[in-house]
Amino acid sequence: MKNQLLTALFILYTLVSYSQEPTEDKKIPEGEVYTSSQSVSINGKTINLDTETGTIQLRDENDQPIALFGFTHYKKSGETNNRPIVFAFNGGPLSASFWLHFGILGPKRVVINDPDYTKPAPYTIVNNEFSILDKADLVMLDPVGVGFSRPVGEAKWTDFWGVDQDVRSIGLFIDQFLIREGKYNSPKYLLGESYGTFRNAALVKHLQDKGIAMNGVIMVSAVFELQHLLFGPGDDIAYLTHFPTYAATAWYHDKVKNKGNSLESFLEEVRYFTENEYAPALLKGDRLSVSDKASMAQKLSDLTGLSPDYWIKANLRVTNSEFFQELMREEGETVGRLDSRFKGINEDLLSQNAFTDPQSDAISAPYIAAFKDYLYNDLNANKDLTYTTTASGREGFKWDWKHKGNVSWNAQTAISTLPDMTSAMKRNPNLKILILNGYYDLATVFYGVEYSINHMGLEPELRDNIIMKYYEAGHMMYTHLPSMEKFKKDVDQFIDETSKP
Incomplete structure (x- = not known):
């Protein structure tokens, strides 16, 4: 009985020892x-x-x-x-x-x-x-x-x-x-x-x-x-940082009233407007008067091509996905996120937000x-x-x-x-x-x-x-x-x- 026990322990030790030895399958690869x-x-x-x-x-x-x-x-x-x-x-x-x-x-x-x-x-x-x-x-x-x-x-x-x-x-x-x-x-x-x-x-x-x-x-x-990329509740920063690119996009697609001499000169005006008019209006929040809100909506419309009514409904705050969808809705198109020069088919003209990114679809x-x-x-x-x-x-x-x-x-x-x-x-x-x-x-x-x-x-x-x-x-x-x-x-x-x- 003693010999059988010793034999069993020896076999168990051998199996455990063998299992702990590195095998070909367990070796960590070196890379190729x-x-x-x-x-x-x-x-x-x-x-x-x-x-x-x-x-x-x-x-x-x-x-x-x-x-x-x-x-x-x-x-x-x-x-x-x-x-x-x-x-x-x-x-x-x-x-x-x-x-x-x-x-x-x-x-x-x-x-x-x-x-x-x-x-x-x-x-x-x-x-x-x-x-x-x-x-x-x-x-x-x-x-x-x-x-x-x-x-x-x-x-x-x-x-x-x-x-x-x-x-x-x-x-x-x-x-x-x-x-x-x-x-x-x-x-x-x-x-x-x-x-x-x-x-x-x-x-x-x-x-x-x-x-x-x-x-x-x-x-x-x-x-x-x-x-700056996330439109958080109660946080106006992303709306402000996106606005000049909305305007640039509208400029490219001929949706603005006055394009000026160049994109750069147009965007200098947009930067000034964003800092000196748009930002203070958003900072007032619900204290902004009805007349001031309507006046601001018209200015936002002139620079982006989105209607004053749309800006009013959005409470002067439009997310990027909403902008992609709205800018060329009447033409049945949506504009790109990665590159707003690109246009694609609008898959749902009633949707508030864009379904896809035409630029990504075009080049991937x-x-x-x-x-x-x-x-x-x-x-x-x-x-x-x-x-x-x-x-x-x-x-x-x-x-x-x-x-x-x-x-x-x-x-x-x-x-x-x-x-x-x-x-x-x-x-x-x-x-x-x-x-x-x-x-x-x-x-x-x-x-x-x-x-x-x-x-x-x-x-x-x-x-x-x-x-x-x-x-x-x-x-x-x-x-x-x-x-x-x-x-x-x-x-x-x-x-x-x-x-x-």
């Missing part, structure tokens, strides 16, 4: 990188590129694997490590970086029928003469949840899905990538679009606190304070299809791997909006990374910020950015480190050929000026 040679022609000069795409294993602060982090890296062939490097990403949250990648930054771009619908495949893919690759190496990042990026080991999706979680993981990637490439002593830049600018405002301080100071940060279609298919064709066939990515364009379809996806930089409030509508950027600039007076704004962007409105910048409490000499550029296009201004040319010029000049020793 696929290489290719690409080239781009800019200003008549061909630049040869060493390219890699795929994933690398991301480690936490204790060097434990937490993710396979997806990226595409373009490096000028034969170049030294002193060349500037740009880390770029889109927004969402969470969106993969193919928009910027195949729209303006990479060596190739897809041709869009701006500002109309692009016909189905075959799409036209061309050399991108507006790429930044003549000025800098480029790393396109796909945060965990999109692209090929995913958690590994003990990590979970929720470890990456949130304002601070996102900043931490991208900060880890940039730190480890700089070490990998020997680029710690090179000029360094962040470039983000949409939520990517909200991310950038916090990320630049996060990296700076860890000893990684950026030469510059490029903000494409920026937002730093969510309050060509961008996604053309990029994936390039990714799998030109960049040699593994065709057994799924490239996820957005995390919104992932089961259980939910973003954690809490931010440690907001010490005095917790409400989602008040989340802001502007204090982070303000602190980073005050602690690093050499930091330069380039902000690119689309006049017809109703997703992240230009006047909201101006409001934020004007409330940072910066001294004039530090305020001069923020450079604002404007485009007669929308959120993705790079769908518009003249704006592509201007984008290239503005970003080139910024990198040239900020990368000098």
Whole structure:
């Protein structure tokens, strides 16, 4: 009996020991990188590129694997490590970086029928003469949840899905990538679009606190304070920040009484009106007299094309979705959110709010299809791997909006990374910020950015480190050929000026 017991214990010990040994299936993957040679022609000069795409294993602060982090890296062939490097990403949250990648930054771009619908495949893919690759190496990042990026080991999706979680993981990637490439002593830049600018405002301080100071940060279609985008009850800020873009949209679609000499001169008048007449009227609330309300409704109508009666019914407060639907209701059309130059069929003429975004409908298919064709066939990515364009379809996806930089409030509508950027600039007076704004962007409105910048409490000499550029296009201004040319010029000049020793 004793021998049988000993035998049983030995077998049990052997089984337990064996089960604890790492098996092939339980090994944490290292990531896979696929290489290719690409080239781009800019200003008549061909630049040869060493390219890699795929994933690398991301480690936490204790060097434990937490993710396979997806990226595409373009490096000028034969170049030294002193060349500037740009880390770029889109927004969402969470969106993969193919928009910027195949729209303006990479060596190739897809041709869009701006500002109309692009016909189905075959799409036209061309050399991108507006790429930044003549000025800098480029790393396109796909945060965990999109692209090929995913958690590994003990990590979970929720470890990456949130304002601070996102900043931490991208900060880890940039730190480890700089070490990998020997680029710690090179000029360094962040470039983000949409939520990517909200991310950038916090990320630049996060990296700076860890000893990684950026030469510059490029903000494409920026937002730093969510309050400016959300029409909260009793909060008039979003109505004010959106109004100049309503007016710009009406100007573009010939819905205003007096267009003036140019869009810029028209918008100067709109800014003045917003600050000196519209804002005080909203501030009075229900104390505004009936006659003053009627007078204000007429002025709002003159600048936006919406009828005075509509403004009265809306209590002088029109949300963006209501505006999309109302501006061209009589023509049976609705205008775009991401770019209000785009028009689409109004699916319900009785609806108060727009059902869809014509700009998104018009460009999503060509961008996604053309990029994936390039990714799998030109960049040699593994065709057994799924490239996820957005995390919104992932089961259980939910973003954690809490931010440690907001010490005095917790409400989602008040989340802001502007204090982070303000602190980073005050602690690093050499930091330069380039902000690119689309006049017809109703997703992240230009006047909201101006409001934020004007409330940072910066001294004039530090305020001069923020450079604002404007485009007669929308959120993705790079769908518009003249704006592509201007984008290239503005970003080139910024990198040239900020990368000098």
